[in-house]
Amino acid sequence: MSMLEIDDLHVVVDGKEILKGITLSIPAGEVHAVMGPNGSGKATLSYTLAGRAGYEVTRGRILYRGEDLTALKPEERAAKGMFLALQYPVEIPGVVTLNFLKTALNAQRRARGEPEVDALRTLKLVREKATALKIGEDMLKRPLNAGFSGGEKKRLEILQMALFEPKLAILDETDSGLDIDALKLVADGVNMLRAPDRAMLVITHYQRLLSHIVPDRVHVLAKGRIVKSGGADLALELEQRGYEQVAAA
Amino acid sequence: MVAVKETTERVADIAGEKYKYGFVTDIEMERAPKGLSEDTVRYISAKKNEPEWMLEWRLEAFRRWQQMTEPKWARVHYPPIDYQNAYYYAAPKSNAERPKSLDEIDPKILETYKKLGIPLSEQMLLAGVAVDAVFDSVSVATTFKAKLTEVGVIFCPISEAIRDYPDLVKKYLGTVVPVTDNFFATLNSAVFSDGTFVYVPKGVRCPMELSTYFRINASETGQFERTLIIADEGSFVSYLEGCTAPKRDENQLHAAVVELVTLEKAEIKYSTVQNWYPGDENGLGGIFNFVTKRGDCRGRGSKISWTQVETGSAITWKYPSCILRGDDTVGEFYSIAITNNYQQADTGTKMIHLGKNTRSRIVSKGISAGRAQNTYRGLVSVHPRADNARNHTQCDSLLIGSHCGAHTVPYIESRNPSAKLEHEATTSKISDDQLFYCLARGIPQEEAVALIVNGFCRDVLQQLPMEFAVEAQKLVGISLEGSVG
Numbered sequence A: 001m002s003m004l005e006i007d008d009l010h011v012v013v014d015g016k017e018i019l020k021g022i023t024l025s026i027p028a029g030e031v032h033a034v035m036g037p038n039g040s041g042k043a044t045l046s047y048t049l050a051g052r053a054g055y056e057v058t059r060g061r062i063l064y065r066g067e068d069l070t071a072l073k074p075e076e077r078a079a080k081g082m083f084l085a086l087q088y089p090v091e092i093p094g095v096v097t098l099n100f101l102k103t104a105l106n107a108q109r110r111a112r113g114e115p116e117v118d119a120l121r122t123l124k125l126v127r128e129k130a131t132a133l134k135i136g137e138d139m140l141k142r143p144l145n146a147g148f149s150g151g152e153k154k155r156l157e158i159l160q161m162a163l164f165e166p167k168l169a170i171l172d173e174t175d176s177g178l179d180i181d182a183l184k185l186v187a188d189g190v191n192m193l194r195a196p197d198r199a200m201l202v203i204t205h206y207q208r209l210l211s212h213i214v215p216d217r218v219h220v221l222a223k224g225r226i227v228k229s230g231g232a233d234l235a236l237e238l239e240q241r242g243y244e245q246v247a248a249a
Numbered sequence B: 001m002v003a004v005k006e007t008t009e010r011v012a013d014i015a016g017e018k019y020k021y022g023f024v025t026d027i028e029m030e031r032a033p034k035g036l037s038e039d040t041v042r043y044i045s046a047k048k049n050e051p052e053w054m055l056e057w058r059l060e061a062f063r064r065w066q067q068m069t070e071p072k073w074a075r076v077h078y079p080p081i082d083y084q085n086a087y088y089y090a091a092p093k094s095n096a097e098r099p100k101s102l103d104e105i106d107p108k109i110l111e112t113y114k115k116l117g118i119p120l121s122e123q124m125l126l127a128g129v130a131v132d133a134v135f136d137s138v139s140v141a142t143t144f145k146a147k148l149t150e151v152g153v154i155f156c157p158i159s160e161a162i163r164d165y166p167d168l169v170k171k172y173l174g175t176v177v178p179v180t181d182n183f184f185a186t187l188n189s190a191v192f193s194d195g196t197f198v199y200v201p202k203g204v205r206c207p208m209e210l211s212t213y214f215r216i217n218a219s220e221t222g223q224f225e226r227t228l229i230i231a232d233e234g235s236f237v238s239y240l241e242g243c244t245a246p247k248r249d250e251n252q253l254h255a256a257v258v259e260l261v262t263l264e265k266a267e268i269k270y271s272t273v274q275n276w277y278p279g280d281e282n283g284l285g286g287i288f289n290f291v292t293k294r295g296d297c298r299g300r301g302s303k304i305s306w307t308q309v310e311t312g313s314a315i316t317w318k319y320p321s322c323i324l325r326g327d328d329t330v331g332e333f334y335s336i337a338i339t340n341n342y343q344q345a346d347t348g349t350k351m352i353h354l355g356k357n358t359r360s361r362i363v364s365k366g367i368s369a370g371r372a373q374n375t376y377r378g379l380v381s382v383h384p385r386a387d388n389a390r391n392h393t394q395c396d397s398l399l400i401g402s403h404c405g406a407h408t409v410p411y412i413e414s415r416n417p418s419a420k421l422e423h424e425a426t427t428s429k430i431s432d433d434q435l436f437y438c439l440a441r442g443i444p445q446e447e448a449v450a451l452i453v454n455g456f457c458r459d460v461l462q463q464l465p466m467e468f469a470v471e472a473q474k475l476v477g478i479s480l481e482g483s484v485g
Helices: A042-050 A074-079 A097-111 A119-133 A137-141 A150-164 A180-192 A208-212 A233-248 B002-018 B038-047 B052-066 B107-115 B145-150 B158-164 B166-172 B183-191 B432-440 B445-456 B466-479
Strands: A002-013 A016-027 A031-035 A055-064 A082-085 A092-096 A168-172 A199-204 A217-222 A225-230 B029-031 B090-092 B129-135 B138-142 B154-157 B196-200 B209-215 B226-231 B236-244 B251-254 B257-262 B267-274 B286-297 B303-310 B315-318 B321-324 B330-339 B344-353 B359-368 B373-382 B390-399 B405-414 B420-429
Touching (some): A002 A042, A002 A199, A016 A042, A016 A055, A031 A233, A042 A055, A042 A082, A042 A168, A042 A199, A074 A082, A082 A150, A092 A097, A092 B445, A097 A119, A097 A137, A097 B445, A119 A150, A119 A180, A150 A180, A180 A208, A199 A208, A217 A233, A225 A233, B038 B183, B052 B183, B129 B145, B138 B158, B145 B154, B158 B166, B166 B226, B183 B257, B196 B209, B196 B236, B226 B267, B257 B267, B257 B303, B267 B286, B286 B303, B286 B330, B303 B315, B303 B344, B303 B466, B321 B330, B330 B373, B344 B359, B359 B373, B359 B405, B359 B445, B390 B405, B390 B445, B405 B420
Parallel strands (some): A031 A199, A031 A217, A082 A168, B129 B209, B196 B226, B209 B236, B251 B286, B286 B315, B286 B321, B315 B344, B321 B344, B344 B373, B359 B390, B373 B405, B390 B420
Antiparallel strands (some): A002 A016, B029 B090, B129 B138
């Protein structure tokens, strides 16, 4: 079954058409990468999939597990098992990270009609996932992302992905701002979550992330369109020849 | 933006239910004749069976009040108040003979407090909280009195204290907020009806939280309560007040005076959760809350700490202050003021450093939404004798939407070169990025706003007694419902 099916997607932001007809299909169990230069529409794609206000779908549709997403609010998409790891996770001063995780987890569970979990159970769940990502208790007690390093912020995104156990995860430039060690840690975290009933869309500018998270398919995004698709090798080709040449070919 | 519109509509649907304390208790009331004159003052004094000295005190205040004018410097706007078109005393008839025990209280009143979540039967009370319940102009019940008496703590309605402990009352009443302090305080001195009196004797740590629950029920009636708390040498007390009123289209006046006195090494922690009816989403109705609160750190090494969560009232005019008279005294002011729709708040504090090595700390969090205006107004004053005085002020404003306002008016006066004064201020908005982040994690809009605002207020919420912190957090969320969109 297709986890995500994007069909002729056109998106307008502030009156300007950014995505100009994207078609893409990700089956369950696969990891796809979307690569593209600055201004190609990568961030627009991820925000549109997550349902951010201001990203208007003017044509085409997005099917998630067969269901049209267009009318769903971001929080409804999250409750249905979609997850977006953001390029720039925001700081929320005063909101303790663990409390945020509990609030989010329970909001999703409530929306699905599942019983809420208490603070102790949340802590237990979080601890199980946090160790692998080298996230200590002290980090969980600090306000959300406030004063976190780039690596800490991205690790926390992956921790949330592990905690919410989404069916479809979109990782928006998760590698940006990471040094080699942090990159490896984050990639290992993502690889652990690869599963037959889960699909992932990895959006990135650079090939380096894809040597750690090896994708099943690579799509090249340029000027709002997918100009080329291929296997994992395509990422290497892009790295060697550059976007312009590959896109033109 | 479909999501935002739907949220707004949903909230508009429930706006009518939002203020859950807006009900009226149907009960037979006894009132003073409408209007304000010497006769009104005499009526109130006679109703309270007050001694002659108290009546004289009130009459003197009334005469002074007639020569005063309403202050206009605060950043709040409201139609003129007709002081002759209100009742100054209203009491349930069933309370004519103050009930001796809880069994004798009118069941309707008990029911009211039950609905407010303040059960008055002692078995049902939260462990460790004693309550004085003030219904319009009278105290209807005070719990745990016997247990407090064992340790010598006096906790009673102030009308009772005037009769039973005249020496203590005479010694302290009006010594922190003088009769002629300001227009509203002078009015209160003339017509105050009830309120709470607390005396904690030397060296006693009050064994439970003390709390007063103020309820306005009668229409066209002002509430003028008076609270006096004295912490004798080396004692400690933590006190909390809560306030609610029915939903009405009219504005009702609430002009309270609170006086605190700490003697050597004593400490008073005073917390307020103010949730008077704020008016509707178009600014109709709501309480005018004009309150004078002041503490006098009279004895060396004593401490007064104010914590307030102000979410209600159409208009708030309130500056809980500390006079740091004794050497080595400490004053604190922690405030959350939330205004939504057409609410206006002008609130802050005064820290008056008179003694040596006095320290004060101000943390103010103002949140403004809808078309509300929220002003922090504060004074830090260091007098010539106050060597090594220190103050730290942190003043943060959060704006939600683009039709509201936040204003900061800090006054700093230093007449001693050794003073160290710090002032930090920030103004921020809840950003779209923050909201989207929460939404994308499955947290719906209203809950996301409440979460972000609670984070913003965290430093102050932590100062509240634990029993009330959770309630206050919920209140923060409820007050801001419908604020985004």
